[in-house]
Amino acid sequence: MTCLRGRNAPLRHLVAAVLIGAAFAGNAGAQGLAPAPEAATGRVAKSAATAQRFMVAAANPLAASAGRDILRAGGSAVDAAITVQLVLNLVEPQSSGIGGGAFLLHWDEAGKRLVTLDGRETAPAAAKPDRFIGPDGKPLRFVDAVVGGRSVGVPGTLKLLEEAHRRWGRLPWAQVLAPAIRLADDGFAISPRLNGLLSRETNLAKDSRAAAYFYEPDGKAKAIGTILRNPAFAQTLRAIAGNGSQAFYAGPIARDIVATVTGHKTNPGDITLDDLAGYKVEEREPVCGAYRVWRICGMGPPSSGAVAVQQMLGILETRNLARLGPGAEAAHWFSEAGRLAFADRNLYLADPAFIGVPTGGLIDRDYIRSRAGLISPERSMGRAKAGEPPNKRAQLLAPSDGIENGTSHISVVDAQGNAVSMTTTIEDGFGARLMTAGGFLLNNELTDFSFLAEEDGKPVANRVEPGKRPRSSMAPTLVFDAFGRLYAVVGSPGGSQIIGYVAKTLVALLDWKMDPQAAVDLGNFGSRNGPTELEKGTEAEDWKSALEAKGHEVRLLEMTSGIQAIVKTPEGFVGGADGRREGVAIGD
Template sequence: MIQRLLLALCAVVLPFSPLLAKAPPVTAGIVSAADPRAAAAGVEILRKGGSAADAAIAVMLALNVVEPQSSGIGGGGFMVHYGAKDRSTTTYDGREAAPAAADDHWFYKDGVPLGHRAAVPGGRSVGVPGNLRMMALAHAAHGKLPWKDLFQPAIRLAREGHAITPRLYNSLNTYGRAIISDWGRAQFFNPDGTAKPVGTILKNPDQAALFARIAARGPDAFYRDAQGAKLVATVNQAPVNPSKMTPADLTAYQAKARAPVCGTYRVYRVCGMGPPSAGGITVLLILKQLERFDLARLGKDSPVAWHLLAESERLAYADRDTWLADGDHVVIPQAGLLDPTYIAARSALIAPDRTMAAVTPGTPAGAPPRVRVSPGPEHGTTDLAVADAQGNVAEVTSTIESVFGSGLTVDGTFLNNELTDFDIVPEQDGYLAANRVQGGKRPRSSMSPTIVYGPDGKVRIAVGAAGGSTIIAQVAKTLIAVLDWKMSAQDAIRLGLIYTPGPGGVVEKGTQLEPMLPALAALGEQLRAAPLGLKANAIEQVDGRWAGGADPRSEGVVMDLRGVDAAIRRIEQAPNAPHE
């Protein structure tokens, strides 16, 4: 099987090889992405003189082709961008939005809320996709190459074919039959209903043609006229959970440049996404609540250090769940949450020798009154990081939410199920939920693309992850490992995860954390070991040179201008974890 996979991968990597063979040492950038074919697309753009934003867009488009279960133009994402010339940090919001017709009972049937699994498939879960508008906004501000050039690697992959990898195969085998619609079954499954095997070459001419139209005409070729009408018809005529989307929902959608959420952690400046992402604020809360503890002295092998991280996660997730949502629709007490006095009070709840008996959200300054109501009757995500020859950096997290999203497709591209990131039931503990469904609103996200700057103002590390609400914990863990424990980005990503969004929690099975369970239990932790679907990517500057990390749990790679040999070896050995 490995020989077959190698031959198949060579078939799709060869179009890039003239650009990558016999490259000099790293002087013109680096790419970390979840698939070597997509990383190669980014390297190709860097070779042509493209910027970090250009290369990031090319990687996103190529991932849409080779990792269709995770992201693409049928979904949304966030980008954090560093401009080396003026040392600026800008964030771009391409999060999907609910149709104008959506209300807080959008996922109810006969007066009863749907369960999450029942709400995912079909049209009702599809938000207006935002990735293309975000790409265009970032390209207008930071691009160097023509828009159409960025699509060529993805068009080539879709037209000439790419191999099914172990991760895609396992996603198909585990989730595909239950979710994807007719086009997907014909594309990915044999007539007998079995998933096509690893190494099978897939061609997607419909997607290649769609990308070619968008390359020539811009994002309007996706959102307007006949193409937009096709998307609307697909979700409104879905056999399961039909939507009420309109062409006006598509044409009204705008990606937004937003101010970054920045704060200090020790001697570093940490910048991430603000709402509707909960990632930037929640990662900062986790870090700042731990700042008074000497994590460097404790080290990575200390159960106390991991216990402290678990407790900080619990407090930060409690505030996330209560206060964070789309700030264009609800009041968010962002300044209060990040106020040093508030953080100090929350941190004081953490003790190194015991676990909190209960965890509740705080009440930060500026918090709106909670509205009491009467009682009523993996994930598909990817991450990438790019640096170019000028030192510009783009860190992007992109998603279609669940594996294969809603299961619906338009011209060979899966559509998201992002609206299930809203709170399906609009009340929480008797109060109106900040993250309830509303027309035009963007659902809260855990995506946490983050750039950290050293005391010299230069980028120290850019990191992000996939994995639903574990994303926040993954990013916080990686930053602590790099900044406090002085680990490489690669080794930091490789570390096991402790994930505690509430009482109890999980340590990642089969990692260095599992043997710590008795010691953690002695501190009052009630944790269990379980596998977690994780996937992180990072790039970092070490001694003035770029290095990177890609999650060994995935098929991700770090690629500079020296070629794809290591990437091919890596994907041969990729684990069979299907979760995103």
């Protein structure tokens, strides 16, 4: 086993050094816990980054560099995040883009105010609860639900970016879009990771636009280093630069989105121009809670991320993790905490506009401590049952796991101390495998809903309904110290595994005092109320026997996190970017 703990790979060699690794885990045959949202393409050892004035951490060096340039030009954290997102749309198209959705946390340093914005996709007005039930009355196979227009939700990312810029942008809108426009026109070299994912992908080339863009005439993925140009996306961004999000949600771009979704030959969807025109960003109440001397804040429902992370941390707070350190004993408690958190998540969490979510009760400290009392130090509980949190409404609900897949994360702190933590997604790798004439891929976010509307005669909270936002596990996070000062900006992609990835990083930073790069690199581990999952090829694999002795059913998996972490220090900033993807943390 090789544990990647080194820190010496030079930044300029980062992309070239990515190893093309393990095979794609395949599509789930039925809705459940997907082990690998995006395939592993190797790992790269990286050094912790340092900066004095500002820092940006993102999943690709070109995107992070573009964000740094915006900060150098006097841009705000939001300005940089917008630029990073639009460049990621090009260089990491499998994970996020304007065809998808996002959650954004913004910290205003001068005003000491945290705001969270929900740019999650919505179900079309025509959506019905049986959307993903086949002619035989059974749930569709995941891949059959995903590929085509049926899975596409109304995109929210661009509206979110525009709203954030209206509130906190400093540079002109057109200026923050300019780097992505230039890159789309001039082109960029296909990275090893993008090539590896394209080579494993079996459905994207069935879309004629995507095939022409990503593949050679013989059907092979364009090679590493091939210059990829996207003039259609450049034209889309020029229209948006001139006319704002209105150019996307109405007019020719909107009509093309509708035609692409509804015109799919075998699996058409039902988005309309009215659905697009009616999309709104929602400001949500942040979900904040204490962890030892720290205050942890995140995104509320329809995200389950912050609630589940805080439940896990509240349970772990009953143990002296600093004394335990990383190892099988800590992994036992971490996995059991995950089981309890996911049991509650799967029953109670959904879009709060459609169901009463007992958020306050779920993160109530007394309730969490009562849940911690269910954990045996000697034996795994196997599978946890949902609890009875305070303020739970009298409602009969059935639990639902649901599939959630690939995303990207952006962490930024600007020269004024303002911060953005934004997790952004088109759901599965390459989304619905539909490319618009405007040069961007569309999401398959509606498969984040439960495929079953009810179980045992009880409704599922996360069932499909018109206008509803599907439950998410995205967990953009900000950490504050005992004096209310910003300490860390953290987040990760990874589907429902995001919750464990973020909680692991927080424990590594706050309890084990690791630097951000070491915290990110630490092997992933945990449970989503199923088997205990340990990351192959890391120190976590060494804990397998000890966990099995406690009754854990252990699975060794490729756990392709993409964690971006920035920590504020007296000297400035220290950043870490996940070597499992192509990310970097850079600043001045």
